[in-house]
Amino acid sequence: MEQRLTRARQRLKARGDSEGAAPEASHPRLDAVLQTIALLFNDYRRDFVTIAGLHALKPGSNAAGSVATNDIVLPESVPAAHGQFVLEGERVRFEPAPGAPVFLRGAQVTTTVALRDDGTPDADELVIGDVRFVVHVSGSNRAIRVRDPNGPLARSVVGFSWFPIDANHRVHGRLIRIHSRSGSRS
Numbered sequence: 001m002e003q004r005l006t007r008a009r010q011r012l013k014a015r016g017d018s019e020g021a022a023p024e025a026s027h028p029r030l031d032a033v034l035q036t037i038a039l040l041f042n043d044y045r046r047d048f049v050t051i052a053g054l055h056a057l058k059p060g061s062n063a064a065g066s067v068a069t070n071d072i073v074l075p076e077s078v079p080a081a082h083g084q085f086v087l088e089g090e091r092v093r094f095e096p097a098p099g100a101p102v103f104l105r106g107a108q109v110t111t112t113v114a115l116r117d118d119g120t121p122d123a124d125e126l127v128i129g130d131v132r133f134v135v136h137v138s139g140s141n142r143a144i145r146v147r148d149p150n151g152p153l154a155r156s157v158v159g160f161s162w163f164p165i166d167a168n169h170r171v172h173g174r175l176i177r178i179h180s181r182s183g184s185r186s
Helices: 002-015 030-047 152-156
Strands: 051-056 062-066 084-086 091-096 111-114 123-129 130-139 141-147
Touching: none
Parallel strands: none
Antiparallel strands: 051 141, 062 084, 084 091, 091 111, 123 130, 130 141
């Protein structure tokens, strides 16, 4: 991604705009635009393409691990049996298997822990190696969302294709606020 940003800067610098000025001088927002593109890609890579599964929880115990006999089958990088998620009503708790390398906020989970779901501002995220787990809420249903940055989908993403930034395609305009029917400014 950084190589694409560097190439875009080089193309703009070499071309200049119609008045012959260097793009950096005539387009002070170029770096901001390129940084925004990089942030979008990083967020996309962390939050979307790393999704390795969404496993619906059934009431009661849901065994989790990398073996196919588990209720929740996880990536191979996770231990065969790393614990169980227990759904009681709308609450989910995690019970780790003995010695499982499961972490919550940097501390190893060695006892049962109640998990806050992603409907709260401070959702709990369990971590095993690079694999992350969070309780996902959809209506009245609860599921475990699994993210694996080394999974096949995440590894296959090479980046985005953008139209080249061209100073000749700038749109000049201004925002004109109008009054709403109630008389207040919108």
